[in-house]
Amino acid sequence: xxxxxxxxxxxHIALPETIxxxxxxxxxxxxxxxxxxxxxxxxxxxxxxxxxLPGDLTQDGEIVNHQWLKTKLETxxxxxxxxxGNHDVPSLKGNKSSIAFQDFPYYYQQFGYxxxxxxxxxxxxxEGLQLVAxxxxxxxxxxxxxxxxxxxxxxxLEDTLSRLRDKLVFVMIHHNVIxxxxxxxxxxxxxxxxxxxxxxxxxxxxxxxxxxxxTGHLHIQDISTYKGIYEITTGSLITYPHPYRILxxxxxxxxxxxxxxxxxPEVENLADFSKQWTADRSFPFMIKMLTSPPxxxxxxxxxxxxPQLKNLWADIAHGDKxxxxxxxxxxxNQYFKLFGAIDREGKPQAIDNQHSIIxxx
Numbered sequence: 173x174x175x176x177x178x179x180x181x182x183x184h185i186a187l188p189e190t191i192x193x194x195x196x197x198x199x200x201x202x203x204x205x206x207x208x209x210x211x212x213x214x215x216x217x218x219x220x221x222x223x224x225l226p227g228d229l230t231q232d233g234e235i236v237n238h239q240w241l242k243t244k245l246e247t248x249x250x251x252x253x254x255x256x257g258n259h260d261v262p263s264l265k266g267n268k269s270s271i272a273f274q275d276f277p278y279y280y281q282q283f284g285y286x287x288x289x290x291x292x293x294x295x296x297x298x299e300g301l302q303l304v305a306x307x308x309x310x311x312x313x314x315x316x317x318x319x320x321x322x323x324x325x326x327x328x329l330e331d332t333l334s335r336l337r338d339k340l341v342f343v344m345i346h347h348n349v350i351x352x353x354x355x356x357x358x359x360x361x362x363x364x365x366x367x368x369x370x371x372x373x374x375x376x377x378x379x380x381x382x383x384x385x386x387t388g389h390l391h392i393q394d395i396s397t398y399k400g401i402y403e404i405t406t407g408s409l410i411t412y413p414h415p416y417r418i419l420x421x422x423x424x425x426x427x428x429x430x431x432x433x434x435x436x437p438e439v440e441n442l443a444d445f446s447k448q449w450t451a452d453r454s455f456p457f458m459i460k461m462l463t464s465p466p467x468x469x470x471x472x473x474x475x476x477x478x479p480q481l482k483n484l485w486a487d488i489a490h491g492d493k494x495x496x497x498x499x500x501x502x503x504x505n506q507y508f509k510l511f512g513a514i515d516r517e518g519k520p521q522a523i524d525n526q527h528s529i530i531x532x533x
Contacts, residue, residue, distance in 0.1 A: 173340070175298045175421040178215050179224045181388030182408030183208055184259065185241050186231035190269075198453055200410045200446055201231050205240075206436045207409045211416050212248070214431070218418065220250045222297055225283075226388040226406065227257025227346030233270040238279045245283055253284040253295070255305050257346040257389060258319065264311045273311070292325060294332050301421070302339045304332060304382075308347040308367055319347040320368035326376065333380035340421075340531065344386045349373055350403040352394040353488070354510040360464045361457075365390045377401055383531065384426070393430060393491030393524045402529060404428065412446040412486045415525075424532075430491075430525035450489075451482040458484065467507060477504065484508065491524025 185208065186192075186201040215223065230237035238260070245252045256276045266272030277285035284293050284305055291307035306325065310318045321329075333341065347367040348356070356362035357370070367373060377385070378399050385401065391408040393415050407415045414433040419426060432443065439445050458481045461467070462474035469477070477500055487493040494512035497505045515521045 173298060173300055173421055175221045175301060176218065176418070177222045177224065177297075177421075178218070178220055178416060178418050179226065179386060179404070179406045180208070180211055180409055180416040181226045181406040182228040182257065182391055182410070183225065183241070184228055184231050184408065184410045185237045186234075187236055187240055190231060190234045190237055192231070196453055198411070198450070199231075199408075200449060203436055203438065203442075204231070204410050206438065207414060207433050208244070210433050210436060211409065212244075215418075216249070222251045222253060223248070224303075224342075224344055224386055225252060225254045226344050226386050227255050228259045228388060228408070229254060229257065230260050233260050233262045233266070235269060235271055238271055238276075242279050242283075251283075251297075253297075253303055253305060253344065254280050255284070255344055255346055256291075256307055256309055258309055258317055261309050262317065264315055273309070292328060294336070297342065300339055302336050302341050304329070304336075304341055304343045306343065306345040308345050318368060319364065319366070321373060326372065329373075329376060330380075333376065333382065337380065340384075341380070341382045342384050342386060343377065343382055345373075346387060346389050348387050348390055348403065348405060349377075349385050350396045350398045350401065352390055352392060352396050352403075352405055354507075355466075361460060374398055374401065383529075392489045395428070395523050395527055407489055407491075409433070411489060412450050413443060413490045414446065424530060426529045426531060428525075428527045428529070447483065447486045450486040454482045454485055455479070458482070462504075467504060469504070481508070484511070492522040494520050 184199055184201050185204050191201050229241055261273045261276050264273045277288035281288050294304045297303050308319050310320055348365050349367050349370045353362045357366050385403040387405045390405055391411045393407045394405050396403050406417055415430050418429050435442055455478050458478035459474050462469045488511055492513045495508050497508055513521055
């Protein structure tokens with residue numbers, strides 16, 4: 173098997189008339205279209221076998237943004253496979269400007285959803301290589317959005333995987349299945365990025381010896397593992413450090429290489445601009461982190477520490493960084509060290525951006 177493919181996640185495509193002009197907006201949606209154009213320009217030179225887009229294709233499910241992206245993807249010479257993110261189907265019924273939940277597959281019939289009646293699909297990517305794409309967006313009785321899989325999806329998945337035992341399987345899903353941040357499932361800021369029934373999904377993947385999950389949603393570059401299963405989450409094209417990945421599958425090895433958009437027609441040094449943009453908007457986020465469990469710091473104390481942590485999220489998003497804030501109290505510093513790229517022994521490990529994984533059959 174000799175396959176080359178790419179991953180770009182959380183594109184948050186926003187045509188100019190749909191951009192939210194809130195000054196505190198975290199996402200650089202004004203660059204969503206130029207950023208994608210730059211990436212596609214690069215990918216179009218690579219003789220790719222396919223491209224994976226693990227959700228949040230649009231800013232907020234706008235009809236015009238889905239239409240724009242669909243038209244753009246139709247111009248590519250290689251297959252593209254998509255799944256919805258929470259932003260793509262923000263409501264069950266939709267409204268005059270954004271699509272209804274059930275409309276999503278109809279926009280992307282050429283990009284995985286050959287049967288638009290179903291939100292999950294499987295298809296051959298190459299000989300011996302199969303994609304299983306899962307929708308993780310659902311709604312409760314009150315219309316509140318959930319990140320989970322349903323009973324019928326688990327039944328479909330088991331049935332599908334039981335017939336793919338002789339193939340290498342890639343699972344693509346928007347929500348995180350393996351934690352990428354310390355105690356992510358239980359943290360007030362991290363839990364909403366996790367699949368609610370992640371442990372059940374992992375059990376099934378382990379049973380059928382599926383080794384690779386590709387996710388987005390969290391906007392960070394990170395590779396995490398559980399029982400020999402790798403979850404490769406890819407950061408967002410519209411937030412620092414504007415990454416995308418190019419992967420090669422060759423001789424029982426998956427090689428992962430990360431690239432970053434460094435400049436756009438509007439911004440010469442995109443990395444500096446967007447790191448500063450993130451730092452300038454980090455204060456409320458850091459206050460929440462400092463005052464929430466497990467730290468539970470009083471607000472006045474949190475206020476004094478938050479400015480010293482203004483680059484923390486950007487550095488987490490970059491991947492492969494280690495942290496040390498000796499000016500903070502030891503227990504606070506100790507906690508933030510856990511967010512670094514470290515192995516189980518606490519030693520630095522740089523696997524988030526460039527990595528090679530041997531595939532054992």
